[in-house]
Amino acid sequence: MKSITTPILLSCCMMAANNSFADNRNKQALAWPPKQGKNSTYILRYDSIHHSVNSHKGMVVSQNAVASQVGRDILAKGGNAVDAAVAVGFALAVTLPRAGNLGGGGFMLMYSADSGKTSAIDYRGEAPSAVISDDYIDDEGKVDRQKTRLGHTASTVPGTVSGLYAAHRAQGKLAWASLLEPAIKLADEGIEVTQDLSWALKAKAQVLTQNPESCRIFFKNCSGYLEAGDTLIQKDLAESLRLVAKHGEKAFYKGELATKIVGDMQANGGFFQAKDLANYQAHIVEPLSSAYRDHQVLTMPPPAGGLPLLQILNILENYDIRAMGAGSADNLHILAEAMKHAYADRFKYLGDPRFSEVPVKALLNKKLAKQKADSIRMNSVLDARKLEASVLQGPAPGPDTTHYSIADSEGNLVSNTYTLSASFGSGVTIAGTGILMNNQINNFVIRPSDAYKDSPREPNAIAPGKRTKSTQSPTLVFKGEKPVLVTGTPGGRRIITTVTQLISNVVDHQMNVAEATSFPRIHQGWGRRDYKLEHEPGFSPDTLKLLKDKGHSLKKGATMGSTQSIAIDGGLYQGAADSRRPGAAAVAL
CATH class of the missing domain: 3.60.20.40 (Gamma-glutamyltranspeptidase, small (S) subunit)
Incomplete structure (x- = not known):
């Protein structure tokens, strides 16, 4: 793994070119032979406590070191910032399952150095077409937070695959399928469980073990905890990624994956219909x-x-x-x-x-x-x-959300934030897919507040096809x-x-x-x-x-x-x- 530096382990010498003391000394050293200053061999000091990782060629910054390396490797192969962003997005679905995802949604900004323009993609999840607020009101007239937060009733129609596909279609350079190869390999061969991932799975065990698929994948076939140093293999997710690599967004919204998602939802009290996935589109909007x-x-x-x-x-x-x-x-x-x-x-x-x-x-x-x-x-x-x-x-x-920022050698930039909402979303993994689903329904207003009792609609009230704020x-x-x-x-x-x-x-x-x-x-x-x-x-x-x-x-x-x-x-x-x-x-x- 090359050039990976966490903030805690940053080497102070990497920042020498960025502080005024070092700049002055570097300028003095341009003459050859360099002149010996009075204190030139004494203690070197820096004017900053915290230092960045620096490069003239490109940069990937994300919440997960393995995913950042995936993005860096895409840049090294000649990909641009958008290519790297697509690869990182899919890699995080494997390496950071609490937030990285195929079953969630988000927002992306893309800056093109050639045109000098910035475009934006809204790929936030949408409420299913059959959903109404009464679906989440209990017999006492109160909002049932179990249904908005957990299980098959808690998910909006996912936008991540559509959003990443739209970004690649707009500004991508490398072949789409090649950008999913690293994520497929990571899911197929497994990732090393970190201390943080082990802790996160234990912290959310009560939620995840309620779903048979999540329990099977994330808890040693539902028989024990994954500890730091163990290997997490996600074969079903690897196969889902292969389908998306081969068929693009159609695989997720109209193909085999769509059939599995809708089937699992309807078999477990969810509100998804085939048309909800088929009609979903990421929106290109003005920033x-x-x-x-x-x-x-x-x-x-x-x-x-x-x-x-x-x-x-x-x-x-x-x-x-x-x-x-x-x-x-x-x-x-x-x-x-x-x-x-x-x-x-x-x-x-x-x-x-x-x-x-x-x-x-x-x-x-x-x-x-x-x-x-x-x-x-x-x-x-x-x-x-x-x-x-x-x-x-x-x-x-x-x-629980995650963000990554990417810059390439041509000056193109990507800023992307996407989410499952809560850590590990609704806790539901769609059977046979390895895809964790979001719980963004909980972000809607289910029952209008007193502040809007005289208003025809609260801006964030749940409605079919609506994207929550x-x-x-x-x-x-x-x-x-x-x-x-x-x-x-x-x-x-x-x-x-x-x-x-x-x-x-x-x-x-x-x-x-x-x-x-x-x-x-x-x-x-x-x-x-x-x-x-x-x-x-x-x-x-x-x-x-x-x-x-x-x-x-x-x-x-x-x-x-x-x-x-x-x-x-x-x-x-x-x-x-x-x-x-x-x-x-x-x-x-």
């Missing part, structure tokens, strides 16, 4: 774009999470964030208050734009951001339980016409706030991408269940006390997100994998 200081941020439109992400940045733009200092109480306070505003709007307005109008232009209006910024006070807090959503007056024009936010950042950052993250409702902080760390605080990745994070939501300011370990007790003094209710949480990012400095790719989830790797070509 959302908004200026942030002297940068341009491109991200996914509704039903994805890019809109509230840009709203937070629009509010931050009204403050001198850099002068406040990274991690200061004032900086964190402004971040938290801006997050409250964006999440309030997300609750009220965000949904599938094919079913209800989402006032995107109104919500991205800089005047609205200024109004929201003006409502923020430095020494008091807005009550997240009572804050109301707002737009300018006048006409308006779960979870998402926090997924694959993102590209440009300066002038040049891309400077590729990023995204898993993390459920914390995705939007995590990506926001990564961008602010790079743009406002001028951190290198590895520092920006490692910096402690906060999350501030909205409403009665998410009103506290959650923080990762790593913040100073003095800072937390200052936040309490301002009125924040604090909540100590676990790690947030797992950003997989590439910064671009001239012709240099700087990859940073997030150590918050074990096994992530930036792999250089």
Whole structure:
């Protein structure tokens, strides 16, 4: 395995060309013979604590080292960023079954260096055509969360195969079948179970063992746990991948796999019909774009999470964030208050734009951001339980997920986030296929809330053929016409706030991408269940006390997100994998 470096094991010498001290010394060394400085043989020092993996040729950053290596090998064979993205997507279905998938969905951004344009693919799952909200209401009139979260009733129609196929059709270079070969080999010959995979399977054993197929595959033929160092072989998944390699998306949506999926669903109380799969299509859409200081941020439109992400940045733009200092109480306070505003709007307005109008232009209006910024006070807090959503007056024009970022030698870029929703999704593996299914039904509003009792439809209410709203936010950042950052993250409702902080760390605080990745994070939501300011370990007790003094209710949480990012400095790719989830790797070509 070549050039694999996790964030914990990064070699500091790889970053020498990226810090000012080393740059000065390198310039001095251009003359030959080099001049001997007074302290030139003494201790070498660096100006950064965290360092990226660097390359001029290409970069793959994902949550799984084996999948990152698969992408790197595709680039080495002459494939472009999209080819590598397809290969990584299928490889993760084998190596990271808690989130990588064929049975889920997601969102992708693709930047073409030739045209200078960025396109977006929405391949979020859709509710089956026969489903209605009453299917998930119990005899007492309450939402039955067992049915929305677990088993055959919890899945939306998967979009991953269609999304990856659409990406390849639009910009792929190598033959489609060749891109699935690494995943087929990994599934057929087996992968070594890591400590993290063993732990994840044990943590979700109660869910996975309820399904005979999942129990058979992931628990030694349903007779015991897989331990670190064991081999996980997935023969049925290998055969499913072979069918997709040979027949493309038709195999999944109209062929043998479709028949197996629908049959297993209907035999176990699920709502899928053959037409649900046959009619599914990934959508090519326009990315959302908004200026942030002297940068341009491109991200996914509704039903994805890019809109509230840009709203937070629009509010931050009204403050001198850099002068406040990274991690200061004032900086964190402004971040938290801006997050409250964006999440309030997300609750009220965000949904599938094919079913209800989402006032995107109104919500991205800089005047609205200024109004929201003006409502923020430095020494008091807005009550997240009572804050109301707002737009300018006048006409308006779960979870376990994974993200990867890819750059190739020509300057093409991919930012992709996809998911099964919860870890291992619904827990259901379709019989004879090895395909784990999502539980994205749980992301819909099943029973409209009091806030919408007088409205004909809540934006995220479940409906046949509808795509549930998402926090997924694959993102590209440009300066002038040049891309400077590729990023995204898993993390459920914390995705939007995590990506926001990564961008602010790079743009406002001028951190290198590895520092920006490692910096402690906060999350501030909205409403009665998410009103506290959650923080990762790593913040100073003095800072937390200052936040309490301002009125924040604090909540100590676990790690947030797992950003997989590439910064671009001239012709240099700087990859940073997030150590918050074990096994992530930036792999250089």
